[in-house]
Amino acid sequence: MADAEPIKAIVTPVRLEYDFTAGKAATLFLRGLARKKIIGARSGPGQPVLVPPRGADPRTSELAAEAVEVKDTGTVVTYSIIRVPSENIKFELPYACVNVLLDGAAIGFFHVLQNCPLEDVRIGMRVRAKWVADDKLTTSVSSIEYFEPTGEPDVPYEKLRENT
Amino acid sequence: MRDVGILSFAQSNAKSELRNEVEILLPVVKEAVKASGLARNDIDFTCSGSSDFLQGQPFAFVMALDGVGAWPPIKESHVEMDGAWALYESWVKIQTGEVESALIYSFGKTSPGDLAEVLALQLDPYCVTQLWPDADSVAGIQARLFLERSGRSERDLAEIAVRSLADAKDNPHAVAKGDFDAAKLLSEPYRTSPLRDHDCPTNADGATVMVIASADIARKHGQRPVWIRGIDHRIDPPALGVRDLTRAPSAEIAAGKARVGADKIDFAEIDAPYTHQELILREALGLGDGVRVNPSGGSLCTRTLFSCGLNRIGDAYQRIASGDGDRAVALATAGHCLQQNLVCVLEGE
Amino acid sequence: MADAPDVLRGPHVLEYPFKRSLGPVLSRFFTSLRDRKFEGIEDKDGKVLVPPQEYDPQTGETLTEWVPVGPGGEIVSWSWVSKPRKKQPLDRPFAYALIKLDGADAPLLHAVDAGSEEKLSKGARVVPRWADEPKGGINDVVCFDLEGK
Numbered sequence: 001m002a003d004a005e006p007i008k009a010i011v012t013p014v015r016l017e018y019d020f021t022a023g024k025a026a027t028l029f030l031r032g033l034a035r036k037k038i039i040g041a042r043s044g045p046g047q048p049v050l051v052p053p054r055g056a057d058p059r060t061s062e063l064a065a066e067a068v069e070v071k072d073t074g075t076v077v078t079y080s081i082i083r084v085p086s087e088n089i090k091f092e093l094p095y096a097c098v099n100v101l102l103d104g105a106a107i108g109f110f111h112v113l114q115n116c117p118l119e120d121v122r123i124g125m126r127v128r129a130k131w132v133a134d135d136k137l138t139t140s141v142s143s144i145e146y147f148e149p150t151g152e153p154d155v156p157y158e159k160l161r162e163n164t
Numbered sequence: 165m166r167d168v169g170i171l172s173f174a175q176s177n178a179k180s181e182l183r184n185e186v187e188i189l190l191p192v193v194k195e196a197v198k199a200s201g202l203a204r205n206d207i208d209f210t211c212s213g214s215s216d217f218l219q220g221q222p223f224a225f226v227m228a229l230d231g232v233g234a235w236p237p238i239k240e241s242h243v244e245m246d247g248a249w250a251l252y253e254s255w256v257k258i259q260t261g262e263v264e265s266a267l268i269y270s271f272g273k274t275s276p277g278d279l280a281e282v283l284a285l286q287l288d289p290y291c292v293t294q295l296w297p298d299a300d301s302v303a304g305i306q307a308r309l310f311l312e313r314s315g316r317s318e319r320d321l322a323e324i325a326v327r328s329l330a331d332a333k334d335n336p337h338a339v340a341k342g343d344f345d346a347a348k349l350l351s352e353p354y355r356t357s358p359l360r361d362h363d364c365p366t367n368a369d370g371a372t373v374m375v376i377a378s379a380d381i382a383r384k385h386g387q388r389p390v391w392i393r394g395i396d397h398r399i400d401p402p403a404l405g406v407r408d409l410t411r412a413p414s415a416e417i418a419a420g421k422a423r424v425g426a427d428k429i430d431f432a433e434i435d436a437p438y439t440h441q442e443l444i445l446r447e448a449l450g451l452g453d454g455v456r457v458n459p460s461g462g463s464l465c466t467r468t469l470f471s472c473g474l475n476r477i478g479d480a481y482q483r484i485a486s487g488d489g490d491r492a493v494a495l496a497t498a499g500h501c502l503q504q505n506l507v508c509v510l511e512g513e
Numbered sequence: 514m515a516d517a518p519d520v521l522r523g524p525h526v527l528e529y530p531f532k533r534s535l536g537p538v539l540s541r542f543f544t545s546l547r548d549r550k551f552e553g554i555e556d557k558d559g560k561v562l563v564p565p566q567e568y569d570p571q572t573g574e575t576l577t578e579w580v581p582v583g584p585g586g587e588i589v590s591w592s593w594v595s596k597p598r599k600k601q602p603l604d605r606p607f608a609y610a611l612i613k614l615d616g617a618d619a620p621l622l623h624a625v626d627a628g629s630e631e632k633l634s635k636g637a638r639v640v641p642r643w644a645d646e647p648k649g650g651i652n653d654v655v656c657f658d659l660e661g662k
Contacts, residue, residue: 012650016528023520
């Protein structure tokens with residue numbers, strides 16, 4: 001019965017389950033998505049709007065609890081082309097992952113770009129969110145299916161520099 | 165050795181928090197920084213203790229920096245340990261003269277995950293973890309050996325619980341507290357023999373912040389300086405079968421290096437999550453029967469994982485600062501069955 | 514914004530299908546286990562460690578002397594799990610125990626399916642219950658049974 005081959009490796013799976021509570025900041029954001037809105041937060045009038053909201057403004061560590069709706073259009077501030085497969089990805093490889101500075105926000109927001117040839121993806125490109133059908137909206141970032149180009153003229157780099 | 169003093173300490177503990185870690189930490193940082201008398205930007209070094217596995221995400225601790233203030237860029241470090249070890253790193257950095265002050269913080273939420281499973285990851289991944297022993301059962305195995313070796317009884321353990329819960333009533337930051345009767349507690353069934361519910365820690369969510377500084381700054385603070393007179397940490401082998409689980413050799417060595425025995429100890433704050441572990445550590449620290457242990461209620465009553473060790477040091481500091489004692493020892497533990505221990509001796513000026 | 518706490522909760526799963534390479538010492542231990550044998554290794558004082566370790570826990574020296582141990586052994590200590598959790602070796606109350614296999618000095622942690630806690634005592638003899646289909650790993654021993662069961 002004994003195999004001749006020695007065992008050189010063993011599989012030791014780890015699966016941990018958490019009952020994750022989103023916290024006030026993330027809840028604000030996720031509830032907004034269910035209503036087809038992108039909600040950011042700032043620590044006070046005139047302060048930078050952070051999307052997604054994180055509870056505190058990282059520059060000052062002041063509480064950032066004032067909700068501010070931002071537009072679902074924005075500008076690509078950086079991007080990466082993904083070629084490595086992963087179980088959880090439902091997009092066809094290769095695809096572009098983009099950091100979008102939404103109109104009204106002070107920092108970029110990560111998502112996926114579709115309907116754009118990869119060689120055309122560029123910093124400064126104007127994009128808009130493609131939402132899922134109304135009956136599929138939920139408290140999740142997947143309420144936005146992807147971003148796609150709007151066709152508007154690019155935003156020059158000088159205007160984006162502070163936010164990249 | 166440079167004298168290092170504790171300037172301030174603040175903690176937050178709750179049975180279960182709906183706030184996320186940043187939201188919990190923010191007010192605690194504000195409180196400790198304000199009480200330190202230093203401006204946030206004047207604190208040279210920032211060091212944190214927390215566990216990504218507890219939070220459920222890699223690099224989870226990075227998110228907490230939003231609440232602590234990392235702009236303009238700061239000198240920062242992190243340990244996947246209780247905040248007591250972040251204190252140690254900060255103390256060492258001050259010893260080197262590279263910095264004069266440090267902000268130490270720790271946080272953890274025990275409520276979202278299944279703590280028993282998370283802590284099983286601290287065991288040998290090849291030969292033990294896949295049996296998924298929960299931390300209480302592993303502690304139970306140690307408890308049975310200890311009761312046998314020492315001749316102590318389950319009643320002795322119940323009395324530790326009763327005393328701790330009663331003392332915790334005076335601690336606004338304690339989570340479990342109240343008046344209990346040992347005989348009644350002993351009539352309850354075992355949770356995992358020979359331990360009952362009262363022998364096991366009340367786990368909590370929360371955050372802790374401490375500010376320390378070199379002597380020049382500490383003396384300007386305005387309150388009675390509380391000095392870190394000795395601090396050391398040691399670790400025993402992880403395999404449960406190769407060491408005497410009824411003793412804590414690493415705690416004994418650390419206590420010697422921290423010079424616990426050099427002078428009278430007025431009280432001790434010992435991070436013993438299980439009742440029997442308080443007795444093991446009393447022995448290791450060489451504390452006489454007359455020394456008061458855990459006037460705060462200890463980690464048995466409030467086990468904010470990854471903060472509770474630092475909380476023992478902080479509680480000891482506050483007691484000395486308020487004049488209730490001059491010299492104390494605090495101990496933080498890590499790993500199963502008291503595998504790793506940090507001992508800190510505090511003395512008021 | 515509403516005053517009542519409105520917080521979203523949801524399940525979050527962290528999963529790692531770790532495949533761990535063993536090195537020569539654990540490879541030999543787990544290969545023997547698959548073949549229904551236990552082996553320990555001597556430390557520098559001649560004490561037999563199970564599971565084996567690559568280096569002496571006190572001195573750090575490389576260990577090389579293998580010793581066959583078990584298959585039976587005796588209970589050194591235990592804790593009775595009255596409410597087993599999922600993933601644990603048994604789904605009815607059982608004990609986690611430190612078991613000193615015959616010929617070994619350092620005890621091994623495993624589960625004992627004693628049926629009831631009254632049947633357990635320090636020194637009680639136990640024998641391994643081997644998995645029908647070993648997959649490689651500590652679970653190739655399903656648990657231990659009281660000898661003579």
